[in-house]
Amino acid sequence: MLTNVLRKLDGEDSKVPPSFDQDLPTFVECAIYVDSFDSISEASMDYTVSLLLHMVWNQPGLKYLYDVPYFEVDPKNMEKIWIPDLYFPNEKKAAFHNVMMPNKMMRIYPDGSLSYYARLSLTFSCPMNLRFYPFDKQVCALQMESFGFDSEKVVLEWANTSTPVDINEQIVLPQFQVTNKDSRECDHSRPRIGEPDGDTSSSSYALPGTFRGSFVGQTALFSDSGNHSCLQATFHLERNIQYYIVQMYIPSILIVVVSWISFWLTVTSVAGRISLGVLTVLTMTTQSSGVNASLPRVSYTKAIDIWMSTCLMFVFAALIEFAVVNVLSRNERLKMIRRGTRQIPDDDEYGNVAITREIRETIVNMDGDVRLSAHQKRRFSHVNITGIQVAMCLDNFSRVMFPFAFMGFNTFYWLTYLVWGAAEEPRADGL
Known part of the structure; x- marks a missing residue:
């Protein structure tokens, strides 16, 4: 039955959101569960977490009428389905967990909704103010957004639950104590290499107000790529003074x-x-x-x-x-x-x-x-x-x-x- 459901995707591009051709945004609900804080480093000003990422979105072409509450999709069949191209702006290192099998899971529901789970380990940048060290309190952020699609194509939202950002209560940190966490939306505009300016015979590109250099084959400039839907989770940390x-x-x-x-x-x-x-x-x-x-x-x-x-x-x-x-x-x-x-x-x-x-x-x-x-x-x-x-x-x-x-x-x-x-x-x- 899963094969019949996935056959409906034949002819669709798995690289673009489901509503891309209709010029409609695809809404993606996100939630994260922090399983552990592996380290918090003042020297490199970063922190490492292991978390479970949960995303939910709707793909109308996958609706089915079978008397089955949901279908579980294996990693091979996941390649046929579009998955949000999440990007973590303040990330230094990131890795999927692949012990025994890739730690990711997908379910398809009768109304065409998809639920995706993945377990990740990420190291995020956390600029710290150490003026009050060792009496300091720090706020470290986790940001995520779509890498290839702006807010007109993909809209990220926090899940409509009481705790879209949750933390394992059993976490014990040697130096810090997690006193609070919150979630909000943020807007990101980032530069990208734009289209050629028409003078393709030239072998230089320009960054307005900055520099010019050689670029073989075309002229391009760094321009605003538009607003990208961005979500941010913040963790409030208080240092233990004992x-x-x-x-x-x-x-x-x-x-x-x-x-x-x-x-x-x-x-x-x-x-x-x-x-x-x-x-x-x-x-x-x-x-x-x-x-x-x-x-x-x-x-x-x-x-x-x-x-x-x-x-x-x-x-x-x-x-x-x-x-x-x-x-x-x-x-x-x-x-x-x-x-x-x-x-x-x-x-x-x-x-x-x-x-x-x-x-x-x-x-x-x-x-x-x-x-x-x-x-x-x-x-x-x-x-x-x-x-x-x-x-x-x-x-x-x-x-x-x-x-x-x-x-x-x-x-x-x-x-x-x-x-x-x-x-x-x-x-x-x-x-």
Whole structure:
């Protein structure tokens, strides 16, 4: 019986829509079911999905009166029937599934309606705005239209159902969560090579306002090919922040806190303080490089860039603070030596060494602390503050100032991106 039904197509061109000769458009209803999101890549700004495509259209020549609800058409007989020439404008790669047999199916119904199913894997371009990374939200689009026929010949419509675009609820993505999806129509005008302009003897073609080049045998120009019926499905994606908190934010906070240990070491602990400062700076630099290794080289500043740069500034400032403290204490020690002493007495009963001119003025203990001897405090109370004392005061000030400044930055940073970033609505073009 199927053979008898398909025999009605003898003499018809399977390359054109059913109503092509009548100058009437063929309406094609479309629906898609996303079975899985295979990957979402920020580096290449694309995403890969596996989906089931469903199209329904009417071909009056295939009506039948048999008492059969529908006929199933095998892949060989499908070649005799016109199938919409879908084209995905923002597609990078596409492939049919052909395991065991081609994963496509067609049914013919008594009123001449055809229902076509195909399973596809496609990689689509998705321009992303990474200014709020990793607090960003992305909107990725899937577009499809007829490649060879404009809207006067083929009209694509979303299926008249509540969910023409549906997603498998079991999908689990490592970094993103699909929060919403929607469908709409879009119009596409694209350039094509037009008809010769009449001067076939010329061997050049022109792109108006752009360039001229050689084209053997005819003259042609790129012209508007008209509006093509276009459908677009958009997927709203929200990045999961938990991974980045554990792998990026908490380690960088700990590195900054470790750099503050330098303020509790004595001024004379040169080796320990410089090793701690250099180590934290290098660690912070390595972590920042690792974060950006998997991201595209965009021309704007991302949220993670602000965080990493600020943390690097804090650990670098701690290293600079030690350099200032060390210079102050070292210069004072040299100044005291230049004053000269007639004698350097033995250690006192407390294990301290006295540095004097003619009388004992200052006592410097083995830890680098400086004080006047007890019996000289009243006599020399007018003496200026020494460089070592200034260095110690700077350490004490840094113990308080650095944590408060870092807490202030954290408050501003998290409020800005969690509140402002949540209110920012992304667009499908990634801008």
